[in-house]
Amino acid sequence: MREKILNYIEHNSRIDMADLAMLLGSDEVTIMNELEAMEAEHIICGYHTLINWDKTGVDKVSALIEVRVTPQRGMGFDKVAERIYNYPEVNAVYLISGSYDFMVSLEGRTLREVADFVSSKLSPLDSVLSTQTNFVLKKYKDHGTIMAEQHVDEREKVSP
Amino acid sequence: MRNPLNQTISAIKPSGIRKFFDIVAEMPDAISLGVGEPDFDTPWKVRDEAIYSLERGRTFYTSNSGLKELRIEIAEYLRRHYDLDYDPIHEMVMTVGGSEGIDMAFRAMLDPGDEVLIPQPCYVSYDPCTILAGGVPVPIPLKEENDFRLKPEELEAAITDKTKILVMPFPNNPTGAVMEREDLAPIVDIVIKHDLFVLTDEIYSELSYTGEPHVSIASFPGMKERTIYINGFSKSHAMTGWRLGYACGPKEIIAQMVKIHQFAIMCAPTTSQYAAVTAIRDCDEDVAHMREEYNDRRRYLLERLKKMNIKCFEPYGAFYIFPSIAEFGMSSEEFCTRLLREKEVAVVPGTAFGDSGEGNVRISYAYSLQNLKRAMDRIEEFVTELRQENK
Structure with missing residues (x-):
């Protein structure tokens, strides 16, 4: 039940609770209780909206930054990650296997803003050895959703 | 000129669904629950394999x-x-x-x-x-x-x-x-x-x-x-x-x-x-995923019909439900034509599938939830109005 609820709201967090109950053969109260429980357990950490900023007049620049660090004694990578993720302009921080340690996703209004963050905040951190900044040129797909495409039903309207 | 046609084929009636198709074709904004094919795209790996086979000649x-x-x-x-x-x-x-x-x-x-x-x-x-x-x-x-x-x-x-x-x-x-x-x-x-x-x-x-x-x-x-x-x-x-x-x-x-x-x-x-x-x-997993989604929609439609007090047996296969419209005192074709004209929702008369389909209509759930919901809201309005008329 939980998995099915999560599958639905992961793709549409605004789904009507009465509809969801009917889809899952349950009732609204049960669904609401499960949702509240999962919020309390921090399984559900938030409800966000997927926005294609390119279609608005608002300027946004995002970058994926590869960061190599030296883990701190006794605390491993977590302490270093915390120093990075506490900056509000940081969208996501992942510990990564491979040739670098963290993948940091960042959003700023301008190229300059992102560059400033890297040079004045990220790079100077004690444990950071090196960074490589990759600017995102175009977002094709995000959170399982293809950004460019509007799905059109091309089937015949009636068929046997 | 001699009759160019074979008598056997000439005597066969065109598919009953064809007539209905022609009416729907004139109404581009109608919401259709009338198709007999899946709404999902063919899994990408299958399409990719087809492209590859063409590339290989x-x-x-x-x-x-x-x-x-x-x-x-x-x-x-x-x-x-x-x-x-x-x-x-x-x-x-x-x-x-x-x-x-x-x-x-x-x-x-x-x-x-x-x-x-x-x-x-x-x-x-x-x-x-x-x-x-x-x-x-x-x-x-x-x-x-x-x-x-x-x-x-x-x-x-x-x-x-x-x-x-x-x-x-x-x-x-x-x-x-x-x-x-x-x-x-x-x-x-x-x-x-x-x-x-x-x-x-x-x-x-x-x-x-x-x-x-x-x-x-x-x-x-x-x-x-x-x-x-x-x-x-x-x-x-x-x-x-x-x-x-x-x-x-x-x-x-x-x-x-x-x-x-x-x-x-x-x-x-x-x-x-x-x-x-x-x-x-x-593709077993893709098929299972589609089946699960159809099943959710099937439950959704059955529940919606139940709330409208429309008689419908529980179907356990394909992607159709086949509710009874007998209570409204009209033929399946009349019901579907009026639903289409008055509420712009297309479902298929049961009679398109044989005389014993009289009294029922076929609703396909090979559609997104959003579509099903809009269509069911309109059907709900329609049956409420019909019941008032019949009072």
């Missing part, structure tokens, strides 16, 4: 019966899923959709005057294909009170000396009815007792929501030698436009079918066959 005929590699995979799949044991070399032919298999089976088996029992409501092609093969279609009207399942006494009553083939169209389009193991067992006894053959169209077999795996009539002891088994990729793998199906059966019958196929068709589309190897080998 695999653009020639395959053997008449179809790619051997594909037939071997299908035989394996049928064993794994439905406990069926077919020799991929002599007992199977790849066809242009399930429909070609139906047509060829009748042509390979019927002599003039042979009767074919067709439980109705059902898919539109059994009746005309029987006639085109020189046979005589004999409908068995199924009843809503039996959840549109075929009952042994109904079958027994329809059998004559001339009866040769029984068509078994389950899971059923348009009713969504299924035949479970205990429903099939007495049918099997009668079929064997009367020495009949069965054409089982199991194109919706992957879309069964009973909680139990689908049971094929061909898997009963003594049935394989008297059954032509039809299946394909259209519904299970969302591959309608690829036109690919297959027929399995006793090798003497398949050999004759391959003869028809080789002269009329040559072979099923090559690109589709290469893509289907991936579909049958790697």
Whole structure:
């Protein structure tokens, strides 16, 4: 039940609770209780909206930054990650296997803003050895959703 | 000038659905719940395989019966899923959709005057294909009170000396009815007792929501030698436009079918066959995902209809529900036409699938939740208004 609820709201967090109950053969109260429980357990950490900023007049620049660090004694990578993720302009921080340690996703209004963050905040951190900044040129797909495409039903309207 | 036309084909009525299609075509904004095909895209890996096969230049005929590699995979799949044991070399032919298999089976088996029992409501092609093969279609009207399942006494009553083939169209389009193991067992006894053959169209077999795996009539002891088994990729793998199906059966019958196929068709589309190897080998998970989503929508529609107090038996297969509109005192066609004109929602009259569909309409749930919801809201308005009118 939980998995099915999560599958639905992961793709549409605004789904009507009465509809969801009917889809899952349950009732609204049960669904609401499960949702509240999962919020309390921090399984559900938030409800966000997927926005294609390119279609608005608002300027946004995002970058994926590869960061190599030296883990701190006794605390491993977590302490270093915390120093990075506490900056509000940081969208996501992942510990990564491979040739670098963290993948940091960042959003700023301008190229300059992102560059400033890297040079004045990220790079100077004690444990950071090196960074490589990759600017995102175009977002094709995000959170399982293809950004460019509007799905059109091309089937015949009636068929046997 | 002489009459250029063949009398048999001239006498066959065009599909009842056609007339309705023409009205809907004039209404571009109508919400349709009228299609008989999946809304999902074919899984990308299948499409990718097709593209790859074209890049590799695999653009020639395959053997008449179809790619051997594909037939071997299908035989394996049928064993794994439905406990069926077919020799991929002599007992199977790849066809242009399930429909070609139906047509060829009748042509390979019927002599003039042979009767074919067709439980109705059902898919539109059994009746005309029987006639085109020189046979005589004999409908068995199924009843809503039996959840549109075929009952042994109904079958027994329809059998004559001339009866040769029984068509078994389950899971059923348009009713969504299924035949479970205990429903099939007495049918099997009668079929064997009367020495009949069965054409089982199991194109919706992957879309069964009973909680139990689908049971094929061909898997009963003594049935394989008297059954032509039809299946394909259209519904299970969302591959309608690829036109690919297959027929399995006793090798003497398949050999004759391959003869028809080789002269009329040559072979099923090559690109589709290469893509289907991936579909049958790697897509169980995609199919399961689609099935689960259809099942959710099925529950949603049943619940919505229940809230509207519309009578509807619970269908356990395909992607259709078949509610009764008898309470409104009009024919299925009248109901559908008014619903379309007044609320711009298209559903299909039950009569498009045989006379015994009178009093019901087919609603397809091969649509997004958003679409289903909008359509059901409008249907709710419509029936509320009808009930007020009738007061």
